[in-house]
Amino acid sequence: MAVGAGVLSIAAAATLAVTAPGTSSAASGLGGVAEASGRYVGTAVDPGRVNDGSYGTILDTEFNSVTAENAMKWDALQPSQGQYNWTNADTVMRRAEANGQMVRGHTLVWHSQTPQWVQNLSTTQLRQAMVDHITTVMTRYKGRIAHWDVVNEAFNDDGSRRQSFWQQKLGDSYIADAFRAARAADPSAKLYINDYSTDAINSKSTAIYNLVSQFKQQGVPIDGVGFQAHLIINQVPSNFQQNLQRFADLGLDVAITELDIRMQTPPDAAKLATQKSDYQKSFAACWAVTRCKGVTIWGITDKFSWIPDVFPGQGAALLWNESYQKKSAYDGSVAGMGGTVPPPTTTTTTTTTTTSGNPPVPGACAATYRVTNQWQGGFQAEVRVTAGSSAITGWAVSWTFGNGERITQIWNATAASTSGAVTARNAAYNGRLGAGASTTFGFTGSGTPGTPTATCATA
Structure with missing residues (x-):
């Protein structure tokens, strides 16, 4: 996850009619490998960084899906009540649409990076503000965003409900209410609940499993479950695939929504080799589950990863290093998809003999x-x-x-x-x-x- 200014949270803050995996014009690189099986490989994007080094080129050519890192969170879109700032979110959308990339919307209801004015509302006001925000944002991007993380990080690690202001003021019903509002705003979007430390079969993932099972029985509109997968080298859960499969067996889509795999820095050959293997395992877990729609890497380069700010002494978690050089984890990701490493993307500046006046x-x-x-x-x-x-x-x-x-x-x-x-x-x-x-x-x-x-x- 990339955290917003002043926010240091372990949790991750972490597509046109909707672009589906397999229809992107950005069909090279990781996205091109993914499209062979109708899936996506995406990244989290900060529109303010596209001119840094190779950031923009990698963004445009390697991925067939993007997620706004921070630009679609509540504090970015509606910092003051009723006053929306669409600039950065629209920038992300325009670039993705120009490249034919699917967009994942992140995130509508979250306890973090939500303005204080929201938290200060009364119970009645808060419920209405939640519905209004979901409706306004999803209506603006209706038919253009494929997947939405509707509710983010609603559970504690022990499986209990997180006692956020949402939970304390609105009670258990707020999650279902958010999904109902989202479905009404954009019936075509796939609606996800998203959380971290749920990659293994554990108390937290089981609590979410029980919730979404109830939703399916009660007719609450939910389409998918997002697994953030902020992992540490040599700690990819052995039952990752099994965990994804049990949610898929409920008739839900699943996705790895915010993958990064960190290590103690500085990196060395042994750590990077382990990281390569762990990326391969993570991708393979998704690719082994038919309803796993894809993987989003939470960032492009180690230069801008959220991890060192939250976990001092740790980092080097992404597929490109701070100098935009591919790491072996890139090859591991391709191998996990059952693919072969695509040739490097090159751009020629050779002037052709074409002129607008030449007859065809x-x-x-x-x-x-x-x-x-x-x-x-x-x-x-x-x-x-x-x-x-x-x-x-x-x-x-x-x-x-x-x-x-x-x-x-x-x-x-x-x-x-x-x-x-x-x-x-x-x-x-x-x-x-x-x-x-x-x-x-x-x-x-x-x-x-x-x-x-x-x-x-x-x-």
């Missing part, structure tokens, strides 16, 4: 157009360009919108026209394709999408 030459490439997401009044599409039997140095893809659609944003290509007959041409870095090689570009659009036929030509 037919027959040397092919294009496949598909709508990946749809929501009220808009949609997202992806076009895959594949070279033929010979290498090409530039391409142009053409299609005609027949339903009044209009491009609102395009990436990895340029288009002179945004409606009617459209021709999209390669960017400076993705025009050169070897024989049989492919690249993709995407765009968001307004209107109701049709199914136009795309044609490709070299340029």
